[in-house]
Every structure is written in structure tokens, then in C-alpha cells.
């Protein structure tokens with residue numbers, strides 16, 4: 079059985095929960111309240127020196143931090159992670175997500191809708207939203223003629239990009255001018271096994 083260290087609202091942990099569901103893998107959740115700093119205890123830091131969730135514990139006891147490393151491990155040998163040169167297209171977009179998307183979209187969402195510190199973080203929010211607009215323009219152009227980001231079918235590259243982009247509006251990042259991005263979000267949500275952020 080797998081164990082997933084997550085938090086209730088984390089988009090990075092959501093990626094992993096979607097994939098576990100899509101692959102039909104059973105797991106138990108250890109859901110942290112990040113404000114309580116339980117991801118900074120010596121025990122947790124021994125699993126992930128960065129002190130962040132998600133961390134997936136494999137049935138062997140091995141711990142994997144970093145959402146995209148977890149996706150990579152779980153998807154190996156499945157159609158969601160192709161082999162050969164196609165794999166480069168997948169990893170290319172997974173790096174794009176970590177370098178260009180994650181910080182801007184997650185921080186804008188956190189300070190707008192979760193911590194609700196829009197006034198205090200005004201300057202940073204403007205910079206994150208400018209970066210987000212650049213990302214959305216890039217994806218809009220890329221997805222204008224493609225159904226999925228890496229290949230002509232759903233892969234873990236789509237899954238890596240999906241959570242924070244789909245929640246952009248929680249960071250007051252407007253998705254309305256990006257119809258191809260919105261259609262892609264809908265296509266990802268239509269994949270068998272997709273689960274919502276908060277399950278009833």
C-alpha cells in the first residue's frame with residue numbers, strides 16, 4: 079500500500095491523487111495542516127529535506143518527494159509516460175511547469191484566496207500575475223492546434239500542468255482570454271479516473 083503525505087488544498091498533491099486514482103492504486107493519506115509545520119519535523123525532513131509535501135511512501139518504504147518525480151515513478155510502464163523520444167516532450171513540459179508555472183500560480187492563489195493578503199502582497203502579486211499571463215499566452219499558442227501539451231494524447235505532462243492552471247482564477251488570474259487553455263482544462267478533467275481537489 080502507498081502512503082501519501084499531502085495537504086487538503088495543495089495542487090502538487092492533487093496531481094498525485096489524480097494519478098493514483100487513474101492507475102487504480104490504493105493509498106492512505108496523511109493530510110498535514112501546513113501552518114502547523116508538521117512538514118518540518120526531523121522525521122519529515124528525513125523523508126524530504128525541503129520540508130514540503132507531497133511525499134509518497136512506496137510499499138517498499140522508500141520516500142519520493144517532488145510531485146513530478148512521484149508522477150514519473152508511478153507512470154513508468156503505463157501509456158501516461160511514453161518511451162523513446164516522446165518521453166523528452168513529456169519531461170520538457172514538466173520542467174516548464176516547475177520553472178515557469180508553479181511559483182507564480184500557486185503564490186497568487188495562496189495570497190489571494192487562502193491567506194487573503196492581497197493588500198500586503200500587492201507588488202509580488204502584480205509580478206506573479208504578469209508571469210502567469212506570459213505562461214497562459216505561451217500555452218494558448220501551443221494548444222491552439224494541439225489537444226494535449228506533450229503529445230497527441232494525455233500524459234503526465236498534462237497532469238503536472240493541470241492543477242495550478244485550472245485554479246488560476248483563485249489567484250485572480252483571468253482565464254477568459256485563453257479559450258484553448260480552457261478547452262484543454264476540460265479535456266484533462268474528462269480523463270477517466272480524474273478526481274476533484276476536495277473529494278466528498
Ligand SMILES: N[C@@H](CCC(=O)N[C@@H](CS)C(=O)NCC(=O)O)C(=O)O
Nearest residue numbers: 088089090112130131132144145146
Ligand atoms: N516542487 C515541489 C513543490 C512542493 C510545494 O511547494 N509544496 C507546498 C504545498 S503545495 C508545501 O509543502 N508548502 C509548505 C512549506 O513550504 O512549508 C513539488 O512539485 O512537489
